[in-house]
Structure formats: C-alpha cells, structure tokens
Amino acid sequence: MKFIRSILVLFVLSAAAFGADRNALTFTQYNLKTTVTPTSQGFEAEGTVTLRNDSATPQKWAVLQVSSSLEWRYVRVGSEEVQFIAQPYTTDIDHTGAVSEVTVTLPKPLEPKQSVTLNIAYGGTIALDAKRLTRVGTPDADATRSDWDQVSNDFTAVRGLGFVAWYPVVMEAASLSDGNAVFSTIGQWRSRNRGAEMHLAICLPAKEAGGRMIVANGTESQAKPDEGCKAYDYRLGPMTVPAFVVGNFQELKRPVLTVYHEQGHTTAAQDYAAEFERLQPFAAGWFGAPKEHAMYVELTGRAVTPYETGALMFAPLGQGERMATDLSAAYQLGQVSVQSFRPWIDYGTAHFLQFLVVEREMGRANALAYLQQYARPLATADKDPAKDPAAQSLINTDDELLYRGKSLFVWSMLRDLVGDEALSAAVQSYRPEDDHDASYMQKLIESHAHKDLEWFFDDWVYRDRGLPDFHIVSAYPRQILGGQYLVTITVENLGSAAAEVPVSAQVNGGEKSVRIFVKPGEKATARINTQQVPTSVTVNDGSVPERDMTNNKMEVKPPAQ
Known part of the structure; x- marks a missing residue:
C-alpha cells in the first residue's frame, strides 16, 4: 500500500511538472552559501530563494532549475518538508545541455503578488562540459574553447546563467539549433527578474585553501563572512551575470584595476595594466571617470574565448600585438565607465x-x-x-x-x-x-x-527598420568660374532606414567629401567643388551599415568639350 501511495504521489508530481507555469514566479531574493572543492570538482549550495507570483492566477507549484550536474538535496518551506520531484529537463541554457528541474508542491496556492521563501540545498560537480555545443555539430576543441567553465584542481572559473546554472533559475526549454532562441529566452528571464537581490557566500574547505584566492564580480558584502569564505552582494539585471573564480593567483593592484594572474606572468600583467592606465585619460575624456573598479582574471591557455561581465573580464594575458591589448583595455574601460541596464x-x-x-x-x-x-x-x-x-x-x-x-x-x-x-x-x-x-x-x-x-x-533605435541601401544614380561634372569643377551627385536609398551618409569625389592625390541625408525610397543630391575632374565618386565610406555596398561607386566621365 505504501508503495502504491508513493507511485501515486510521483504520478501527481510528474503531472504537475508538465502543468506548472515556469514564467509565473519571479525571483526577488537569493541568500546562498556555496562551497567549492577544486580537488573533487565539487560544488554545494544551500540557503533560500524568495519567489513572487507575478501571474494573474494562484500558483500551486514552484519550479526551480539548476545545472544537470547538480542534484537537489532538499526543498522546504520554513522548517516544513514539502513534496517535490526532480527530473532532468533538456535545454541549452546550461553548458551540459540540460538542467535538473524540481517541481515543488506549495503548502497552499500562492496568490498573485504574494511571495514565498523556499529553503533549498543542491550540489554535485561542475566539470568541463560542452555537450550543448557538440550535439549541434561544434568540434570538441571549439566547443570547450567557448564553454570553458569548470571546477577543478588546476582551473576553477564559473560563469552564471547562459553558461552554468549554478544558482536557481526557471524558464522554458531553448535549443541552440533554434536560431536565437537560447539568447532570447535567457534575455527575457534576466529582464523579468531584474532587481532581484543576491547575497552570496563562496567558501573553500580549509584543506582546499592552500593559498587559493576567491574572486567574484559582486560587491564585497559588509557582513563578515565565515572563515574561508568571501561574501558578495548582487542586484541582478540584464547586464549582470554572477561569476566566480578560484585559483592560486598573484595580484597586481592599481588604483582602478586589479589583475589576477598566474605565477610567473607578472610582466604580462604589468603590460596590460600599463595599457589600461595609458588609455584611461582618453576614456575619461569621453565617458567620465570609472564608476567601478575593474578586474582582469587571466584565463589559462590562449585557446579560450574571452568573456566579460560588467567590471570583470576573463581573458588570456600576453596577447601578442599591442592593439589586441588596447582593444581589451578599451572595452573594459568602457564597461566600468558607462553602466546601463540597456x-x-x-x-x-x-x-x-x-x-x-x-x-x-x-x-x-x-x-x-x-x-x-x-x-x-x-x-x-x-x-x-x-x-x-x-x-x-x-x-x-x-x-x-x-x-x-x-x-x-x-x-x-x-x-x-x-x-x-x-x-x-x-x-x-x-x-x-x-x-x-x-x-x-x-x-x-x-x-x-x-x-x-x-x-x-x-x-x-526604437525600431528595427532594417538597413539603408545607397547607390549612385548619376554624377555630372561641369566647369565653373576659376577653372574649378562642380560635381552634382544623385544618391538613391533603396533600403528601409534613413541615414546621413558621406559622399566623396576622388581626384588625383586625394578626395573631397560632403554629407547628405537620404530617406528610404528617396533620392538626394550632393554638390562638391573640386580643382579637377574627379575620377570617381563614392557614397558611404563604411561608417553607415547598409544592405549592399557593391553599388556605391561610379566612374566619372569628363564633361564634353
């Protein structure tokens, strides 16, 4: 009889998993304590999440998802155990290509605009896994170059939603084989849960410490963390992806930048810091002083894809050409100087x-x-x-x-x-x-x-009308007083967006340009004075994106004598 009752409970909960509205509840607060064990690739988390019912109807169930490499230990409402079922759910929001989804039967239906706090625990391992990429045909080397997240003795760096669901989320399944579905689904979740607060403690067992350093992209909490832990505060938004790294780093501190680098890579770290500081006055002239302290974490090996989230950048050091370093520094300066949820x-x-x-x-x-x-x-x-x-x-x-x-x-x-x-x-x-x-x-x-x-x-900005498509209809030069030439150039916009675009006349030894405004489906005329008959005329120097740039140039015939 007890066996039959268990089967019935499982059946009811399985049905709930298919009937629960994954978009009904919004995360408003996380309080999580995580333990990272590099030698065993272990990751454990416990704490609370608070969910608000933003739907128009009462909700009987709450659904939570974490990476499929993690298992649910328990879910409680207060001290009360609640019925739940955990099962795998195929989706490419996580690097493993699936999540471990738990459907919780709430003690009573959650009314609209009401909140519930769940006590949770989950854990397992976070190993290098790029299954979501390899199953759509990405070669193994390319896949792990992109999905490099892992907890391991040699390298521990883990990004959040979009890479590893190491904190609870919930959304409908999305596949990389379905166009932009994964990015759209994740973007919608981030927008819907914008403003959620996360209070996070990241801990290392004493036997694992061994000089290892914990770095994360949250604001270091004012609350004193437990021994072996560091505490961070986040306010989630479209641009916020909580991420952490654990390693035996050396730390190069500058007033607005800290570089965390491997042993023996001090020169490369100093080179990056020097370029960052050299470009800082230029960036400040455009965007003002940095609003946040920048952090650069060296990724092991060069064959990995850099990643940035807010003030934190993961990338290899010693990228060879100075321009590559300048581009990294410029991007990071932009991120800490202009902050927007858009x-x-x-x-x-x-x-x-x-x-x-x-x-x-x-x-x-x-x-x-x-x-x-x-x-x-x-x-x-x-x-x-x-x-x-x-x-x-x-x-x-x-x-x-x-x-x-x-x-x-x-x-x-x-x-x-x-x-x-x-x-x-x-x-x-x-x-x-x-x-x-x-x-x-x-x-x-x-x-x-x-x-x-x-x-x-x-x-x-407000609409995606597409791109313009400029082409030169005609170009007529005629001689004017003083021996100069006036070139009349007619430009047509065959595209669907208006733009102000440069039009230039090329002469031996240089060119002369003016700017004209061309509405979609209309023509506009540019007039340029030159000292000699132009050899050709061009619309758009590449500063305006357009549908077709193969029809942007016309040779100019000298006027009849």
Whole structure:
C-alpha cells in the first residue's frame, strides 16, 4: 500500500511538472552559501530563494532549475518538508545541455503578488562540459574553447546563467539549433527578474585553501563572512551575470584595476595594466571617470574565448600585438565607465570606445575597417527583415549582433551627427537611475547637441527598420568660374532606414567629401567643388551599415568639350 501511495504521489508530481507555469514566479531574493572543492570538482549550495507570483492566477507549484550536474538535496518551506520531484529537463541554457528541474508542491496556492521563501540545498560537480555545443555539430576543441567553465584542481572559473546554472533559475526549454532562441529566452528571464537581490557566500574547505584566492564580480558584502569564505552582494539585471573564480593567483593592484594572474606572468600583467592606465585619460575624456573598479582574471591557455561581465573580464594575458591589448583595455574601460541596464548603451558604448581607440592609435581608415567586422553580418541578417520592428529594436532585442554590432554603428553615426563634444557630454550626464523611458538617452543628446534626432532614433533605435541601401544614380561634372569643377551627385536609398551618409569625389592625390541625408525610397543630391575632374565618386565610406555596398561607386566621365 505504501508503495502504491508513493507511485501515486510521483504520478501527481510528474503531472504537475508538465502543468506548472515556469514564467509565473519571479525571483526577488537569493541568500546562498556555496562551497567549492577544486580537488573533487565539487560544488554545494544551500540557503533560500524568495519567489513572487507575478501571474494573474494562484500558483500551486514552484519550479526551480539548476545545472544537470547538480542534484537537489532538499526543498522546504520554513522548517516544513514539502513534496517535490526532480527530473532532468533538456535545454541549452546550461553548458551540459540540460538542467535538473524540481517541481515543488506549495503548502497552499500562492496568490498573485504574494511571495514565498523556499529553503533549498543542491550540489554535485561542475566539470568541463560542452555537450550543448557538440550535439549541434561544434568540434570538441571549439566547443570547450567557448564553454570553458569548470571546477577543478588546476582551473576553477564559473560563469552564471547562459553558461552554468549554478544558482536557481526557471524558464522554458531553448535549443541552440533554434536560431536565437537560447539568447532570447535567457534575455527575457534576466529582464523579468531584474532587481532581484543576491547575497552570496563562496567558501573553500580549509584543506582546499592552500593559498587559493576567491574572486567574484559582486560587491564585497559588509557582513563578515565565515572563515574561508568571501561574501558578495548582487542586484541582478540584464547586464549582470554572477561569476566566480578560484585559483592560486598573484595580484597586481592599481588604483582602478586589479589583475589576477598566474605565477610567473607578472610582466604580462604589468603590460596590460600599463595599457589600461595609458588609455584611461582618453576614456575619461569621453565617458567620465570609472564608476567601478575593474578586474582582469587571466584565463589559462590562449585557446579560450574571452568573456566579460560588467567590471570583470576573463581573458588570456600576453596577447601578442599591442592593439589586441588596447582593444581589451578599451572595452573594459568602457564597461566600468558607462553602466546601463540597456544593452545597446552598456555594450554599445564599450565597443564604441574600442572604435575610438583604433581611430586614435591607427587612423580613421583602420577604424572604419574595424566597423566592417559587424557590417557584413548585419547586411546578411538584413536579408531576413524583422517581422515586428519594435520587438527587434535596440530597446527590446535579445540578438547579440544587434545590441553589440548595430549599437556600435549607432554610436559612431551619432558622433558624426552631433560631434564629439555634444555626444561625450550627453554620455557623461547619463544616469541609469533616471532612465525610466526609452527616449531618455535621445533627450540627453538632443539637449547637448541642440538638434532634433527623432528621425534617427525612430529608424535605428526604437525600431528595427532594417538597413539603408545607397547607390549612385548619376554624377555630372561641369566647369565653373576659376577653372574649378562642380560635381552634382544623385544618391538613391533603396533600403528601409534613413541615414546621413558621406559622399566623396576622388581626384588625383586625394578626395573631397560632403554629407547628405537620404530617406528610404528617396533620392538626394550632393554638390562638391573640386580643382579637377574627379575620377570617381563614392557614397558611404563604411561608417553607415547598409544592405549592399557593391553599388556605391561610379566612374566619372569628363564633361564634353
């Protein structure tokens, strides 16, 4: 009879797992104590999570997910044991390609806007695992180069949601084989749970310490942690991915940067710190003083993909060319200088600073070449236009190509529209706590530039209208007084977004340019004075992304005598 009752309970809970609404409850607080054991790859966690019912109906169940390499030890409401079932759930939000999902039967239905606190414990191992990538055909070496997270005796570094679900989350399944589904699902969860507080203790058993150092990207807590532990506080948001690392690092401290590096790599650490400090005044001129202390953690080996989250950057040291070091330093300076919960601002300004550094160090031509790494993918993506321009806007998108690549172009084009001084002043006056409306940044820039930018933000930020597509319809040179030539150039925009774009006339020994505004589906005319008949004319120097750049140049025939 007892066996039959157990089977019935299991059946009921399994049905609940399929009927529970994974999007009904929002995380509002985490209090977790974790223990990391590098020699056995072990990871244990216990504490509480608080969930609020943000749906319109009472909820009978709560669902939690952690990495499939971790097992649920218990779930309680207060001191009361509650019924739950744990089962694997295939999804690519975790590096293992699955999560361990627990469905908890609450003591009573949770009413809308009410909260419940669950006492939880889970644990297991976090080993190197790139199954989600290899099962979609990624070669093993490439897969582990990207999904390098692990707890091990030699190397312990673990990123949060999107890599390893080492703290509880919950969302519907998403697959890497389904386009942008994984990034979209994770992005939606981060937005929905924005503002959740996490109080985290990371501990090492005494026998594991051995000079090991714990580093994480939260704010070090004012509360005194237990022996062998470090405590951190987080406020989760779209740009926040809790991450930690444990290792026998040497520490190179500077006023605004700390580099955690391997033994014997002091010179490489000093080189990075020197470049960071050399570029800091330039970054401050654009974005103001750093708002946060930057942390750089050396990744073991060179064949790994760097990763950054807020002030924390994981990357190899000694990257060879100085420009590679400058790009890393510029990006990190951007991250600690401009902070926003809006990806197009947070990521976009960091990439924009990289562009500015390339321009400063290597000239305008190389800076434009730097833009092209995003121009080509954007042009390819534009062949499949957004079905809902507002949903795919820079305000709402979960697509990394858009909030990194397109945002970089947006900041570069804004600079061309309003100038360095106005754009810099606007960015420095940005306050995330005052950003309650999507138009906040537009209004800041307009107030400093004294220029109406509604058309630009409407086509490039608030909606994904696609890209422009410029081509030269005609170019007519005629001689004018003084022996000069006036070239009349007609440009048509075959695309779907308006833009101000440079038009240039090439002559022997140089070129001369003007800027014109071209609406989608319309034509505009540029007039350029030159000392001699131009050999050719060009629209767009690469500073504006467009659908097709193969039709941007025209040879100029000399006027009839």
